[in-house]
Amino acid sequence: MRAALFVTCVNDALYPRTGIAVVRLLERLGVQVDFPAAQSCCGQPQYNTGYRHEAEPLLRRTAAAFAGYDHVVTPSGSCAAMIREHYPRMGRRAAEEGRGGGLAELAQDLVPRVHELTEFLVDVLGVTDVGAYFPHTVTYHPSCHGLRSLGLGERPRRLLAAVKGLELVELPGADECCGFGGTFSVRNPDVSAAMGTDKTAAARATGAEVLCGADNSCLAHLGGILRRAGDPMRTLHLAEILAATEEDPLEEDLLEEDPLP
């Protein structure tokens, strides 16, 4: 099987380890991974802030970059939700405004081929035990877009529960938003931080070593709050846990403060 990786702009620039983990994980499962270099951002920041017209060229670019792939995999629930839920809407709106330019067709062609990572693993590859090894206690925060927009349900937790050595502890109030919300985090910083502080407190109370998620932007917000508080709890993307094996463990430094060279 061949699949294109849509790494997302945030992961490309700030969390390359997540992208690397997805490549290693999928290759281990026998998938041939491609990375079309023409990809950039899905346009979610623009679209969600109200700049729909600015997001249109990015829809066009994303559709072009992944043309011809049967499967596009992305380690980000919110970017997958942007494509699945909002690309068709953008296409429709553009057509209504007479500025269509085939956006609706591009969206329609792309949407069914895009999978969030856990959907791809569970639904397309049909695996829940990916052969990972991670000897730590983990609690999982399901980000809102994955939870409510994509309906990922139990997929992420089933994948985690199958990891050897991993102890999964329930996060109380897991389905409550962490407060990141894209530009919300800087437009409404006080409410955003209050929500994030409550979320990290709930995670801390579980006693887990790792707060795991499947959306690095939410984890950037939560990790930033934990760090500012000097909290030893680490945030980690699900892909990095699933990529770790006994032969090829996650570098220990990921669970330590990342030392700058």
Added chain:
Amino acid sequence: MTGTHLGMPAFPPFPDAAREAVRDGVLRANLRHATHTIRGKRARAVAELADWERLRAAGKAVKDHTLRHLDRYLLQLEASVTAAGGTVHWAADADEANRIVTDLVLATGESEVVKVKSMATQETGLNEALEAAGIAAYETDLAELIVQLGHDRPSHILVPAIHRNRREIRDIFRSEMGGWGRPAPEDLGDDPRELAEAARLHLREKFLRAKVAVSGANFVVAETGTMVVLESEGNGRMCLTLPDTLISVVGIEKVVPTFRDLEVFLQTLPRSSTAERMNPYTTMWTGTHEGDGPSAFHLVLLDNGRTDTLADATGRQALRCIRCSACLNVCPVYERAGGHAYGSVYPGPIGAVLSPQLRGTAGAVDASLPYASTLCGACYEVCPVAIDIPEILLHLRERVVQGGPVTREGVRVRLRPAHGHTAERAAMRAARLLLDHPGALRAGERLLARARRLRPRRLPGPGRAWTDTRELPDIPAEPFRDWWLRERGNRP
């Protein structure tokens, strides 16, 4: 353009008001306790019904159908109410509604009215208008009474005093009740039973004295002219049955075609709002009847921006709202910011999509409301009439920063982008240009990687909003695409 009045003076933008609320520890605790309690109860009440999703779809369909043919149903309603002995009045805006009610009360020769809890009269600021005409309006809903006695503003659709705890309520009762009527007992404690008893005695004399009552309605049936009010306390029942004159102010979107349509909403509304299987007091009346209930009944139909909202294909779904408040109770932003931050009698997610449509997006608070959300989707998930609130929020964000077509007082106009977004617009454009040119993007990423040692604890300008409360993420030594080129780039 005259602003549609929603019963509130000018308010600061949402983020500023929310900042104050977040710092108020007592308020945070009150709201957290109240919302989390009702959240769990609602989920359990809804889970009991196997056909919940079908009821939800039916409620949505009934409302959509009615709104599509609103002109016809409103005329049918007018005919039904008139035939049953009532009088129908049409109010284009809040001022006209207040004027109609004030004149009706003055015509009775009375100088006081009892009020049933009503969002529509909160929206129009009726109490203040009556006061200006020398008429005292007494709220009889317990929570509305607490708000009124406390010279406060409602902060929740269902529980206007949700921001108050028992001790605060006891203090308000002790210091204020005497100025309005029967005082509270000297030794009043903060036990809910004691507080309710004090309110009961205080209100009882008002019920027995009042000749005029003012209410809203949850539903009005076009086919029969029947008015429906749902409440939990029985105070409404007193007001709706004891006085001689009853005046009901009702938003035009409250109409349903037939009596049978109530079957859906009488199931979904109680479970969504109070997590009850059945509503405790459901009062229905149709016009007037000799020797039974009020001898004069007036229905004031209120537009106040609703027809303009109906003209918007995306935004009109907000008019399906049955004011259950489930969206407030599950909203993590409402829980931290409190109801007052929304600068309208309609707080929370529904307020964030209703106020900027009814009032327009010109005011500071109304331009900020579409952004008072993380788009987490919890509101849409619980809405008993399936209003896609996140979709409307995005639509309104667009209206604020891009401008676009909007209907104001029946006229289609094109809004210009709002002021104050120039820097953001430039940043969005620059980001898009960068992201749409992978070469430039790669150069930018490499530049970022080179500056990784500089990771500051505090960013200047807009970035400060992040670093005031959060560390920045580490910048990696190389972006993913460079790793890919190095490690996998040699493949065909």
